[in-house]
Amino acid sequence: MYRSHVLVCGGTGCTSSGSHQIMETLKAELEKKGLQNEVSVVQTGCHGLCALGPIMIVYPDASFYSMVKAEDIPEIVEEHLLKGRVVSRLLYQETVTPTGIKALIDTDFYKKQHRIALRNCGVINPEVIEEYIGTGGYQALGMVLTEMTPDDVIQTLLDSGLRGRGGGGFPTGLKWKLAKQNDADQKYVCCNADEGDPGAFMDRSILEGDPHAVFEAMAIAGYAIGASQGYIYVRAEYPIAVERLKIALAQAREMELLGKDIFGSGFDFDIDLRLGAGAFVCGEETALMTSIEGNRGEPRPRPPFPAQKGLFGKPTILNNVETYANIPQIILNGPEWFAAMGTERSKGTKVFALGGKIHNTGLVEIPMGTPLRTVIDEIGGGIPNGKKFKAAQTGGPSGGCIPVQHFDIPIDYDNLIEIGSMMGSGGLIVMDEDDCMVDIAKFFLEFTVEESCGKCTPCRVGTKRMLEILDKVTNGQAVLEDLDKLEELCYYIKDNSLCGLGQTAPNPVLSTMKYFRAEYETHIKEKKCPSGVCKALLSYIIDAEKCKGCTLCARVCPNNAISGTVKNPHIIDQDKCVKCGACMEKCKFGAIYKQ
Amino acid sequence: MKSLEELKAIRDKMQGQVGLRAEDHTQTRVVVGMATCGIASGARPVLNTLSTLIQEKGLSGKVAVTQTGCIGLCQYEPIVEVMEPGKPKVTYIKMNSDKASEIVERHLIGGHVVEAYTISAADIK
Numbered sequence: 001m002y003r004s005h006v007l008v009c010g011g012t013g014c015t016s017s018g019s020h021q022i023m024e025t026l027k028a029e030l031e032k033k034g035l036q037n038e039v040s041v042v043q044t045g046c047h048g049l050c051a052l053g054p055i056m057i058v059y060p061d062a063s064f065y066s067m068v069k070a071e072d073i074p075e076i077v078e079e080h081l082l083k084g085r086v087v088s089r090l091l092y093q094e095t096v097t098p099t100g101i102k103a104l105i106d107t108d109f110y111k112k113q114h115r116i117a118l119r120n121c122g123v124i125n126p127e128v129i130e131e132y133i134g135t136g137g138y139q140a141l142g143m144v145l146t147e148m149t150p151d152d153v154i155q156t157l158l159d160s161g162l163r164g165r166g167g168g169g170f171p172t173g174l175k176w177k178l179a180k181q182n183d184a185d186q187k188y189v190c191c192n193a194d195e196g197d198p199g200a201f202m203d204r205s206i207l208e209g210d211p212h213a214v215f216e217a218m219a220i221a222g223y224a225i226g227a228s229q230g231y232i233y234v235r236a237e238y239p240i241a242v243e244r245l246k247i248a249l250a251q252a253r254e255m256e257l258l259g260k261d262i263f264g265s266g267f268d269f270d271i272d273l274r275l276g277a278g279a280f281v282c283g284e285e286t287a288l289m290t291s292i293e294g295n296r297g298e299p300r301p302r303p304p305f306p307a308q309k310g311l312f313g314k315p316t317i318l319n320n321v322e323t324y325a326n327i328p329q330i331i332l333n334g335p336e337w338f339a340a341m342g343t344e345r346s347k348g349t350k351v352f353a354l355g356g357k358i359h360n361t362g363l364v365e366i367p368m369g370t371p372l373r374t375v376i377d378e379i380g381g382g383i384p385n386g387k388k389f390k391a392a393q394t395g396g397p398s399g400g401c402i403p404v405q406h407f408d409i410p411i412d413y414d415n416l417i418e419i420g421s422m423m424g425s426g427g428l429i430v431m432d433e434d435d436c437m438v439d440i441a442k443f444f445l446e447f448t449v450e451e452s453c454g455k456c457t458p459c460r461v462g463t464k465r466m467l468e469i470l471d472k473v474t475n476g477q478a479v480l481e482d483l484d485k486l487e488e489l490c491y492y493i494k495d496n497s498l499c500g501l502g503q504t505a506p507n508p509v510l511s512t513m514k515y516f517r518a519e520y521e522t523h524i525k526e527k528k529c530p531s532g533v534c535k536a537l538l539s540y541i542i543d544a545e546k547c548k549g550c551t552l553c554a555r556v557c558p559n560n561a562i563s564g565t566v567k568n569p570h571i572i573d574q575d576k577c578v579k580c581g582a583c584m585e586k587c588k589f590g591a592i593y594k595q
Numbered sequence: 596m597k598s599l600e601e602l603k604a605i606r607d608k609m610q611g612q613v614g615l616r617a618e619d620h621t622q623t624r625v626v627v628g629m630a631t632c633g634i635a636s637g638a639r640p641v642l643n644t645l646s647t648l649i650q651e652k653g654l655s656g657k658v659a660v661t662q663t664g665c666i667g668l669c670q671y672e673p674i675v676e677v678m679e680p681g682k683p684k685v686t687y688i689k690m691n692s693d694k695a696s697e698i699v700e701r702h703l704i705g706g707h708v709v710e711a712y713t714i715s716a717a718d719i720k
Contacts, residue, residue: 001612001643001646001647001650001651002612002615002646003642003643003645003646003647003660004615004646005612005615005616007616038639038642038643038646057616059615059616060615060616060655060659060660060661061659061661062616082629082634083629083630083631083634083662083664084627084628084629084630084661084662084663084664085630085663085664123613123616124613130605130608130609131609131612131613133602133605133606133609134605134606134608134609134610134612134613134614135610135613136606138596138602139602139606142596142599142602146599255596256596256597257596261597262596263596263597263598263599263602264597264598
């Protein structure tokens with residue numbers, strides 16, 4: 001038995017900031033002090049506060065060390081773990097108050113969160129199945145197999161109001177019900193772990209931090225619809241997730257929680273992994289199944305829906321990682337418990353990946369219906385450098401933006417659709433006054449053009465034409481009629497594309513045009529980018545009054561575009577200038593501005 | 596896994612250990628003085644006994660065993676303080692492993708303060 005557990009985050013964020021080295025140093029240092037049998041070092045999944053990584057929590061007192069460096073470890077071991085004196089200066093400063101140390105759950109970042117899908121992330125060691133069982137894992141599966149009928153399970157999900165967390169928001173119970181109704185000799189349960197939206201990483205964190213929750217839910221799904229085989233389709237770009245899934249899979253099979261006759265109920269279920277090769281379109285359900293079958297990942301028309309003819313032509317259900325992670329908890333706590341959270345038509349919680357211009361970059365799980373303002377100002381810690389909030393982008397390349405006039409909107413599926421965005425998988429990118437909305441729309445469209453599979457013309461050709469128009473706008477070559485053309489094209493592509501990728505690709509453009517049309521028009525009419533982002537419409541100018549002639553700018557210019565003599569005002573040759581901004585950054589007198 | 600009992604056995608065994616990671620305001624806190632004076636007079640085995648017993652008895656969700664520095668009463672070390680929510684703090688002095696297990700049994704489980712080991716029972720001049 002250990003008297004203290006030191007949890008070190010092994011999520012992708014903290015791994016990239018060096019948590020493995022922290023863990024090794026910690027183990028070595030503990031051994032040096034002879035504490036290795038008293039203090040256990042546990043590698044966990046993501047805690048959510050990625051901006052402060054590497055993260056380390058010492059239990060039982062729950063001291064939260066942030067941005068830990070290897071050279072701090074000897075002090076923490078000596079002072080805290082040996083002598084019991086918390087090293088306050090290395091703690092997450094939010095938890096340090098004049099009267100003592102605040103519990104982590106009382107900090108602004110965690111206080112308003114409610115962790116269901118992420119409940120084990122950052123708490124258990126994902127590579128030890130016993131830890132998952134210790135927090136109630138596989139109990140829901142046991143209950144389902146020994147006490148419930150498949151119809152009971154489906155009814156529970158219907159009553160809970162759970163909707164798909166991958167973006168569409170289709171009721172999960174209904175999906176299962178349809179698949180159950182279709183008789184077949186073989187059915188399949190698939191897990192969509194092909195998370196591809198730029199900026200979204202909640203599925204990755206769940207796979208890395210709590211893989212068994214996904215297995216358990218898939219087995220429950222198998223029992224409910226009558227399937228004996230599951231597939232997890234995971235991106236090969238998630239090496240840590242793949243590795244932990246493999247370890248977890250071996251452990252679950254070893255313990256016979258997957259395999260034949262689970263819990264002596266006569267129910268067989270096994271799971272295999274399939275690695276995606278990095279195509280965004282494979283996150284679309286029909287393309288994903290085509291890819292599992294071993295073919296080129298391209299979507300096909302629906303109907304038939306997967307519940308009728310899915311993988312290998314058999315009835316199939318496909319749910320997203322986060323959706324699955326909620327299910328064991330719904331079974332254990334009952335549908336009423338889940339339905340009590342959230343709004344009228346969106347129940348439970350949703351995980352968001354906060355990114356962009358925000359203090360606390362990371363993962364947050366909030367009850368549906370939480371106002372955007374709370375997420376950004378309180379949980380996210382607001383916008384850095386005193387800048388003003390301009391818009392938040394949700395739903396990645398399929399979504400749209402939420403402008404400042406909707407800052408108090410309660411976030412749920414229907415509200416977001418109403419204002420022209422969508423929940424999507426839960427990426428939430430915050431933009432401030434320095435961001436150009438045309439540029440943002442262009443960024444997402446570039447992504448879609450790159451990722452369009454090419455099967456249907458509206459998406460393949462249409463998105464390309466849209467991008468060309470946006471290029472004209474940002475280069476100052478567009479005319480006002482181009483905006484009408486762009487809008488027409490948007491609706492055409494939405495209506496005529498084969499799959500979700502094309503049908504939603506125009507959303508970022510439509511929503512920015514709706515809320516920031518004036519910004520588009522300024523680009524066209526005045527040939528100016530109000531936020532100073534679009535390079536073609538920008539020039540750097542030296543204010544002759546302020547310039548002291550120190551020559552620093554001329555020396556840093558990578559293209560020798562600045563000329564002038566010592567102690568005399570310098571001049572930028574606009575033809576040579578590449579608009580890198582190096583001169584403005586270096587100028588000590590604030591003499592260089594852009595317009 | 597062939598039965599729910601099997602699962603429960605693993606769960607019970609692990610719950611005490613994972614429960615150590617609970618964060619709860621209603622927890623009882625058991626604090627062991629682990630400064631140089633405490634360690635020199637044998638606080639380590641006391642801390643380990645307390646921590647192990649709490650986990651074995653499945654109490655780790657309710658009781659947190661932590662450490663602190665020097666309390667200033669070095670001649671009475673090892674010192675163990677028990678802080679239950681809403682009750683006055685109890686300070687036990689001159690602890691050892693056996694006394695610590697008695698405190699777990701009688702105080703933390705049974706609910707009776709072991710007066711004989713408390714600082715108020717000692718003759719402090």
